[in-house]
Amino acid sequence: xxxxxxxxxxxxxxxxxxxASTAPRGPTKTDFATIANKLxxxxxxxxxxxxxxxxxxxxDVAKPRIHLREFEDKTGQSLDPTYLMSVLERKMRMSGVYExxxxxxxxxxxxxxxxxxxxxxxxGDRVSVYTVTLEMVDPKSSRIxxxxxxxxxxxx
Numbered sequence: 699x700x701x702x703x704x705x706x707x708x709x710x711x712x713x714x715x716x717x718a719s720t721a722p723r724g725p726t727k728t729d730f731a732t733i734a735n736k737l738x739x740x741x742x743x744x745x746x747x748x749x750x751x752x753x754x755x756x757x758d759v760a761k762p763r764i765h766l767r768e769f770e771d772k773t774g775q776s777l778d779p780t781y782l783m784s785v786l787e788r789k790m791r792m793s794g795v796y797e798x799x800x801x802x803x804x805x806x807x808x809x810x811x812x813x814x815x816x817x818x819x820x821x822g823d824r825v826s827v828y829t830v831t832l833e834m835v836d837p838k839s840s841r842i843x844x845x846x847x848x849x850x851x852x853x854x
Contacts, residue, residue: 725828729850734786736848746844763797766809773815807834
């Protein structure tokens with residue numbers, strides 16, 4: 699009789715610790731691009747441009763001239779909304795619906811916006827909902843001609 703070797707199966711691999719979330723704080727560039735798309739769609743669909751055209755001496759005026767101001771960060775996270783503004787301005791230009799102008803140029807509307815954040819719990823996880831509001835303000839009357847908003851959810 700030969701000796702039998704008793705070999706034990708190898709021990710199971712040690713459970714790897716779950717990595718900490720690497721999600722960036724605040725909205726990502728992708729979130730800002732999503733917000734910009736939603737804002738352009740929402741602001742075009744509002745019907746306010748047709749009303750504006752109807753009030754113009756030349757009813758065939760092509761597009762409203764808009765000066766987009768820097769967004770106000772109301773999130774409390776010291777975000778830099780410059781990237782959002784640049785993406786939104788590019789999307790507005792590409793839509794073919796607006797003529798984007800600089801501060802000193804004649805404009806029909808001032809686009810002013812705010813970036814807001816609401817923290818909430820969803821299924822045990824804490825998430826942030828980032829909402830951007832964009833108001834089209836008539837510079838002659840300082841009245842809001844139209845307001846639209848867009849939101850995205852992100853990790854906190």
